[in-house]
Amino acid sequence: MTLIEKTEQLKKSSYRLAAAGEDLRNRVLLDTAASLRKNADRIITENKKDLDAAEKADLNQALVKRLAISEPKLEQMALGLESLAALPDPLGRTTLHRELDDGLVLNRRSVPIGLIGVIFESRPDALVQIAGLCVKSGNSVILKGGSEALNSNRILSEIIIEAAEAVSDVFKDTIMLVESREDIGRLLEMDQYIDLMIPRGSNELVRHIMDNTKIPVMGHSDGICHMYVDEAFNLEQSLDLIRDAKCQYPAVCNAIETLLVHEKAADRIVPLLPGKMPEVILLGDEGVRRLIDVESASEEDWDTEYNDYILSVKIIGSLEEAVDFINLHGSHHTDCILTTDDKKADYFMTNVDSSSVMRNCSTRFADGFRYGFGAEVGIATGKIHSRGPVGLEGLTIYKYFLSGDGHTVKPYADGEKEFTHRDL
Amino acid sequence: MTLIEKTEQLKKSSYRLAAAGEDLRNRVLLDTAASLRKNADRIITENKKDLDAAEKADLNQALVKRLAISEPKLEQMALGLESLAALPDPLGRTTLHRELDDGLVLNRRSVPIGLIGVIFESRPDALVQIAGLCVKSGNSVILKGGSEALNSNRILSEIIIEAAEAVSDVFKDTIMLVESREDIGRLLEMDQYIDLMIPRGSNELVRHIMDNTKIPVMGHSDGICHMYVDEAFNLEQSLDLIRDAKCQYPAVCNAIETLLVHEKAADRIVPLLPGKMPEVILLGDEGVRRLIDVESASEEDWDTEYNDYILSVKIIGSLEEAVDFINLHGSHHTDCILTTDDKKADYFMTNVDSSSVMRNCSTRFADGFRYGFGAEVGIATGKIHSRGPVGLEGLTIYKYFLSGDGHTVKPYADGEKEFTHRDL
Numbered sequence: 120m121t122l123i124e125k126t127e128q129l130k131k132s133s134y135r136l137a138a139a140g141e142d143l144r145n146r147v148l149l150d151t152a153a154s155l156r157k158n159a160d161r162i163i164t165e166n167k168k169d170l171d172a173a174e175k176a177d178l179n180q181a182l183v184k185r186l187a188i189s190e191p192k193l194e195q196m197a198l199g200l201e202s203l204a205a206l207p208d209p210l211g212r213t214t215l216h217r218e219l220d221d222g223l224v225l226n227r228r229s230v231p232i233g234l235i236g237v238i239f240e241s242r243p244d245a246l247v248q249i250a251g252l253c254v255k256s257g258n259s260v261i262l263k264g265g266s267e268a269l270n271s272n273r274i275l276s277e278i279i280i281e282a283a284e285a286v287s288d289v290f291k292d293t294i295m296l297v298e299s300r301e302d303i304g305r306l307l308e309m310d311q312y313i314d315l316m317i318p319r320g321s322n323e324l325v326r327h328i329m330d331n332t333k334i335p336v337m338g339h340s341d342g343i344c345h346m347y348v349d350e351a352f353n354l355e356q357s358l359d360l361i362r363d364a365k366c367q368y369p370a371v372c373n374a375i376e377t378l379l380v381h382e383k384a385a386d387r388i389v390p391l392l393p394g395k396m397p398e399v400i401l402l403g404d405e406g407v408r409r410l411i412d413v414e415s416a417s418e419e420d421w422d423t424e425y426n427d428y429i430l431s432v433k434i435i436g437s438l439e440e441a442v443d444f445i446n447l448h449g450s451h452h453t454d455c456i457l458t459t460d461d462k463k464a465d466y467f468m469t470n471v472d473s474s475s476v477m478r479n480c481s482t483r484f485a486d487g488f489r490y491g492f493g494a495e496v497g498i499a500t501g502k503i504h505s506r507g508p509v510g511l512e513g514l515t516i517y518k519y520f521l522s523g524d525g526h527t528v529k530p531y532a533d534g535e536k537e538f539t540h541r542d543l
Numbered sequence: 544m545t546l547i548e549k550t551e552q553l554k555k556s557s558y559r560l561a562a563a564g565e566d567l568r569n570r571v572l573l574d575t576a577a578s579l580r581k582n583a584d585r586i587i588t589e590n591k592k593d594l595d596a597a598e599k600a601d602l603n604q605a606l607v608k609r610l611a612i613s614e615p616k617l618e619q620m621a622l623g624l625e626s627l628a629a630l631p632d633p634l635g636r637t638t639l640h641r642e643l644d645d646g647l648v649l650n651r652r653s654v655p656i657g658l659i660g661v662i663f664e665s666r667p668d669a670l671v672q673i674a675g676l677c678v679k680s681g682n683s684v685i686l687k688g689g690s691e692a693l694n695s696n697r698i699l700s701e702i703i704i705e706a707a708e709a710v711s712d713v714f715k716d717t718i719m720l721v722e723s724r725e726d727i728g729r730l731l732e733m734d735q736y737i738d739l740m741i742p743r744g745s746n747e748l749v750r751h752i753m754d755n756t757k758i759p760v761m762g763h764s765d766g767i768c769h770m771y772v773d774e775a776f777n778l779e780q781s782l783d784l785i786r787d788a789k790c791q792y793p794a795v796c797n798a799i800e801t802l803l804v805h806e807k808a809a810d811r812i813v814p815l816l817p818g819k820m821p822e823v824i825l826l827g828d829e830g831v832r833r834l835i836d837v838e839s840a841s842e843e844d845w846d847t848e849y850n851d852y853i854l855s856v857k858i859i860g861s862l863e864e865a866v867d868f869i870n871l872h873g874s875h876h877t878d879c880i881l882t883t884d885d886k887k888a889d890y891f892m893t894n895v896d897s898s899s900v901m902r903n904c905s906t907r908f909a910d911g912f913r914y915g916f917g918a919e920v921g922i923a924t925g926k927i928h929s930r931g932p933v934g935l936e937g938l939t940i941y942k943y944f945l946s947g948d949g950h951t952v953k954p955y956a957d958g959e960k961e962f963t964h965r966d967l
Binding site (some may be wrong): 131134135137149202205217219223225232233279315329330333335337353359360362364367368373437442446455464469470472475477479480481483484485489491501502503521523524525526527528529531532538540 | 558559560561612641643646649656657738739753754757759762777783784786787791792809843866867871890893894896899900901902903904905907909913914915923926927928945946947948949950951952953956962964
């Protein structure tokens with residue numbers, strides 16, 4: 120079978136999968152968890168092949184570390200699937216229940232999206248998490264992992280597919296691993312079969328996918344997050360939050376790239392920044408450089424995601440100016456105000472157009488697990504359908520169900536009958 | 544100002560508009576309704592210019608009829624705006640309220656999408672309805688109407704903009720009418736400013752827009768709707784429903800194009816079809832043609848939206864076959880089963896992957912007004928964000944609000960603290 124035939128098969132199977140009960144879907148998750156534990160040795164042996172190849176190819180150590188599957192990491196994957204099974208069913212939730220007229224009843228219920236393509240890099244545990252989210256939400260899924268994790272991805276997807284097909288025939292042809300880089304291009308052309316693409320990886324990968332397909336894409340390319348220090352703020356707390364948001368894990372999308380400081384707050388906090396985070400290279404505008412000895416930030420810096428121990432800092436004249444600056448230069452991902460003033464917090468959170476807006480806490484909380492979604496397929500900055508950390512709910516859409524007893528439109532169109540429109 | 548500068552201005556204004564209270568937005572709707580009544584003579588005079596031009600250009604009568612604005616039609620527009628004002632606010636609805644840990648609280652609330660571009664044809668009352676929906680949902684909007692309604696659209700948009708700006712400065716630069724056909728191409732390139740395009744018009748218009756922009760498009764090109772007559776059915780009721788779904792208004796997307804009949808039902812119902820709807824040209828497969836004398840349906844017919852008094856009819860061997868046929872040939876818009884069997888209805892409604900699935904009623908009910916949404920911007924067949932009749936709710940998206948008291952991620956990442964994830 121060619122890739123297009125296989126993809127058509129997955130699309131067809133997705134219709135049946137939509138009707139699979141919660142029990143079946145949860146059983147797949149639990150059986151997969153058990154099978155991961157039982158096959159620990161096999162998985163670690165296959166993973167070792169990838170690690171050896173990475174060693175030979177001289178991949179950088181951070182990447183090799185992400186690639187490695189240890190016993191505890193495997194146990195974490197299994198626990199993740201078990202906690203996913205324990206979450207409430209995202210399907211069949213009634214979000215509207217309305218009588219239109221006597222005997223004519225409308226329902227809107229959540230249903231799966233259909234066939235989802237996920238393209239991710241290096242971490243093989245992402246495969247287990249994503250496949251698990253798709254099983255729980257009743258979606259068929261095409262998985263394309265990084266070539267450096269080829270053997271790991273193969274064994275993991277084999278184990279999931281085996282567990283799923285053993286539970287019920289309804290899961291046949293609902294999960295597929297795709298291995299070659301050329302297949303990405305082929306998948307991007309199959310808008311007749313694939314309902315949604317979710318790229319997880321570098322900005323370049325995401326932008327390439329967004330620019331080369333008619334399939335809707337959920338995700339984000341840039342993660343340019345801000346903190347804004349208002350004139351009324353708690354000094355010690357703010358310093359801790361800035362440090363956490365920048366340094367706790369700088370390579371991720373919800374770490375901050377730019378710090379804005381109100382001009383009336385600047386001389387209290389800016390001089391303490393270098394001491395608070397000595398490992399960070401600070402870049403400043405003129406106002407900042409009057410207070411501390413740092414390199415100058417260029418215009419480009421305000422639009423740059425460093426993903427590194429670098430932070431650009433700017434003095435701002437007012438809250439309104441800060442909000443405008445963030446809406447212009449940010450990526451509508453996650454932005455936070457540090458203030459003790461409720462009104463200013465409210466203005467900031469209402470007017471900043473980002474998927475998560477925060478007050479007096481770290482931007483690093485913008486995450487599906489931390490929000491209590493169990494896991495996430497990614498963080499979306501679009502506004503169509505889902506934004507912010509996307510968990511199970513973001514993998515569903517609703518469908519209208521209307522039942523009548525011979526109701527024709529004509530008497531309503533002719534004004535002989537009127538709707539009751541009564542919510543039930 | 545160039546179109547791109549004006550569009551940038553509308554995008555900027557949309558951030559402020561997102562904070563406009565419900566009272567202000569409703570007042571715009573009520574003041575516009577009052578102004579439509581007060582300016583009835585001016586509006587009808589301007590509309591007359593379009594009607595005269597249409598007469599001269601020899602436009603077809605159906606089109607001229609849709610173009611005309613009478614006193615009763617104007618009163619309907621005003622009443623429509625008033626009932627929109629009376630609907631609950633679609634903004635600020637809390638859809639998640641969760642404590643993540645002591646003092647760290649997450650909220651998810653509905654907010655506007657931002658700047659929406661709407662391209663519609665001929666009917667000037669559509670302009671009032673769409674602008675009204677956007678005002679109520681706090682979205683900025685660019686309106687592009689048909690050139691044959693130029694003078695009507697101009698006066699109507701003037702009246703809305705005047706009413707809005709008189710209510711508050713927050714509505715300045717939030718509504719814009721665009722007149723030239725060339726501007727459509729320019730708008731489609733402005734994915735940095737426009738969050739969503741909603742085309743309402745011919746299949747060709749919609750497909751052109753979907754194929755030529757990176758902006759998300761909400762709507763549908765085809766409306767290929769089905770009715771399926773199961774083996775257990777109510778004969779008289781089914782004939783009435785088939786007639787209503789085809790003939791009540793055949794030029795619209797939610798009219799049926801194809802009738803599927805179970806082989807065990809065929810000889811009871813098929814022979815009665817020509818008598819029940821003499822104005823309809825029936826096309827049949829071989830099985831149908833054994834029962835009645837009609838032209839043969841070609842393979843293409845199963846994928847054709849006639850928008851006319853034409854209906855293709857096919858005999859089907861089983862419910863499963865009917866569902867597969869609809870998922871393959873339909874446009875995921877609206878499909879209906881005619882049956883007295885609850886289990887079969889349930890199977891059909893679960894397995895047909897359309898935005899509205901129905902039982903024993905007319906597909907013509909798939910409509911925002913009939914569903915009780917007050918009005919609709921269109922019917923969407925995509926699955927990302929909104930599908931089916933799209934009213935106010937489909938013009939909003941949510942935003943996460945997180946408030947803490949100095950909460951850093953580090954202790955959670957290091958395993959020193961655990962989330963409570965308690966829904967409030």
